[in-house]
Amino acid sequence: MSLLHGLLEHHCRVDSPVHRLAAGPKLAAGLCVVVAALVFPYAKVWLALTALLLLAAGLARLPWGFLTKRLLFLEPFVLGVAALSLLRPHGAAVFASLVAKSSVCLLAMILLSATTPFADILAALGRAGLPSLMVTVLALMHRYLFVLLDESERMSLARSSRTFSRGRARSWRSTADIAGGLFVRSSLRAERVYDAMCARGWR
Amino acid sequence: MHIPDGFLDAKTALATAGLSAAGLGTALRQARLHMPRRSVPMMGLAAAFVFVAQMLNFPVAAGTSGHLVGAVLVAVLLGPAAAVIVISAVLIVQCLLFADGGLSALGANIFNMALAGSVSGYAVYAALRRVFPGPRGRLAAVAFASWCATVLAAVCCAGELAWSGTAPWAAVMPAMTGVHMLIGLGEAVITTMVVAALDRAGFADGQAGLSAGRGGLLVYGVLVALGLALFVRPFASPWPDGLEKTAAALGLGPR
Numbered sequence: 001m002s003l004l005h006g007l008l009e010h011h012c013r014v015d016s017p018v019h020r021l022a023a024g025p026k027l028a029a030g031l032c033v034v035v036a037a038l039v040f041p042y043a044k045v046w047l048a049l050t051a052l053l054l055l056a057a058g059l060a061r062l063p064w065g066f067l068t069k070r071l072l073f074l075e076p077f078v079l080g081v082a083a084l085s086l087l088r089p090h091g092a093a094v095f096a097s098l099v100a101k102s103s104v105c106l107l108a109m110i111l112l113s114a115t116t117p118f119a120d121i122l123a124a125l126g127r128a129g130l131p132s133l134m135v136t137v138l139a140l141m142h143r144y145l146f147v148l149l150d151e152s153e154r155m156s157l158a159r160s161s162r163t164f165s166r167g168r169a170r171s172w173r174s175t176a177d178i179a180g181g182l183f184v185r186s187s188l189r190a191e192r193v194y195d196a197m198c199a200r201g202w203r
Numbered sequence: 204m205h206i207p208d209g210f211l212d213a214k215t216a217l218a219t220a221g222l223s224a225a226g227l228g229t230a231l232r233q234a235r236l237h238m239p240r241r242s243v244p245m246m247g248l249a250a251a252f253v254f255v256a257q258m259l260n261f262p263v264a265a266g267t268s269g270h271l272v273g274a275v276l277v278a279v280l281l282g283p284a285a286a287v288i289v290i291s292a293v294l295i296v297q298c299l300l301f302a303d304g305g306l307s308a309l310g311a312n313i314f315n316m317a318l319a320g321s322v323s324g325y326a327v328y329a330a331l332r333r334v335f336p337g338p339r340g341r342l343a344a345v346a347f348a349s350w351c352a353t354v355l356a357a358v359c360c361a362g363e364l365a366w367s368g369t370a371p372w373a374a375v376m377p378a379m380t381g382v383h384m385l386i387g388l389g390e391a392v393i394t395t396m397v398v399a400a401l402d403r404a405g406f407a408d409g410q411a412g413l414s415a416g417r418g419g420l421l422v423y424g425v426l427v428a429l430g431l432a433l434f435v436r437p438f439a440s441p442w443p444d445g446l447e448k449t450a451a452a453l454g455l456g457p458r
Contacts, residue, residue, distance in 0.1 A: 034305070034306050037209065038208070038213070038307060074303065077205065077303070081206065081210055082210075084364065084375050084379075085369055085370045087370060087374035087375075088370060088371045098369065101208070101209035102208055102209035104209075105209055105306070105307070106208070106302055109208075109305075109306060112299075113299060113301065113302060121299055131228075133235055134227070134231055134288065134291075134292070136243055137246045137288060137289075138247075138296065139247070140243075140251075141248075141250035141254070141293075142300070144247065144251040145254055145255070145296070148248075148251045149255050149258070151255075152258070152259065156259075171261060172261050172393065175259050176393055177396075179259055179397045180396075180397045180400030182252060182255065183252055183256075183397070183401060183406075184401070186249065186251065187249075187406075189248055190247070190248040191241070193244040193247075193248065194241040194245075197244060
């Protein structure tokens with residue numbers, strides 16, 4: 001089992017008032033929080049939004065450890081981009097406000113993804129006008145993401161149990177071979193998936 | 204290179220969202236009209252593949268590691284229209300499921316990586332293929348296209364951050380471009396090695412019958428040019444360039 005399996009889906013299976021909300025309104029609420037955090041750049045607004053989000057997280061009975069872990073995992077990306085603002089005059093204040101803003105938005109997105117099954121989000125996006133071809137591609141991608149993840153882990157494990165050299169060139173070569181092999185397997189699987197879809201009456 | 208929420212102002216977010224929607228809409232329309240139906244699951248699996256391939260790390264130096272981005276890889280293997288759809292799908296899932304890349308910056312991220320990165324990489328590849336035929340020429344074209352795509356995406360990203368007033372152009376442009384000129388080298392090597400591995404395995408490009416949909420290149424080109432005109436042109440130097448300066452010094456300039 002990969003890291004991602006554990007991180008994601010099982011928090012969606014809990015029952016709580018937040019989980020029971022329909023995906024469409026929840027997506028809209030997430031968008032509203034993000035827009036509000038961006039349009040009103042005041043510390044008071046950010047604190048209020050954070051309190052609101054933490055209340056929702058509490059209602060959803062999300063483990064605090066999970067929330068912190070996700071935030072800490074994603075924060076380096078925010079800090080990395082925000083560090084560029086330190087180069088301008090009065091950079092420190094801009095830096096602090098960027099990090100605060102981004103963290104509020106991150107919290108909102110983590111909460112949304114942790115309490116809503118992706119299939120429901122997709123259905124809501126489809127109703128909101130995302131073309132059906134895109135919805136199908138996204139659904140297939142999500143369905144096979146974890147299958148391919150396991151497949152790549154098996155291939156990496158098999159590779160590392162057979163090779164003993166640690167040279168950099170060799171390891172680049174074998175990473176490339178794994179990626180190539182994974183692509184071949186993905187496209188062969190796509191053929192089988194297409195046959196199976198047709199057999200089930202997909203038009 | 205995923206821009207998080209909070210780094211773009213309203214005008215940049217809306218402009219990039221509009222450009223990306225137009226580009227993705229064009230790609231979806233082309234896919235519906237010109238691609239065989241069996242390409243639909245192929246695009247879904249290719250998107251899952253790109254996501255997983257981005258998690259394969261390779262050691263760079265001093266304990267750091269890099270990973271494949273895959274924008275040009277998909278464009279070369281499946282064609283530009285499929286690449287726009289596939290890379291957009293990857294970015295949408297990364298945003299909505301993993302909170303990687305902001306919701307308000309989704310348009311910008313799709314513009315940078317799916318349109319500017321993938322499609323312009325494909326254009327460079329296709330142009331070089333005409334000059335350098337043969338399997339070695341193909342690998343050289345893939346390598347150069349991957350490097351160009353990485354750098355162009357970084358330039359767009361820097362332009363958007365500067366246009367939003369988040370960071371000064373004079374700082375963000377060299378920082379982003381400089382770093383990505385190096386990252387692009389890694390991307391070029393690893394993309395070329397993957398294509399070489401696939402060629403050895405007998406996987407020709409467009410093998411999944413997706414090579415259709417090259418006609419949209421003009422539309423994507425106009426969209427990317429429009430984006431560059433918006434985010435990057437404001438920062439073009441107002442000073443005369445070397446040729447203009449010499450001409451002026453010699454009295455040859457326009458009177």
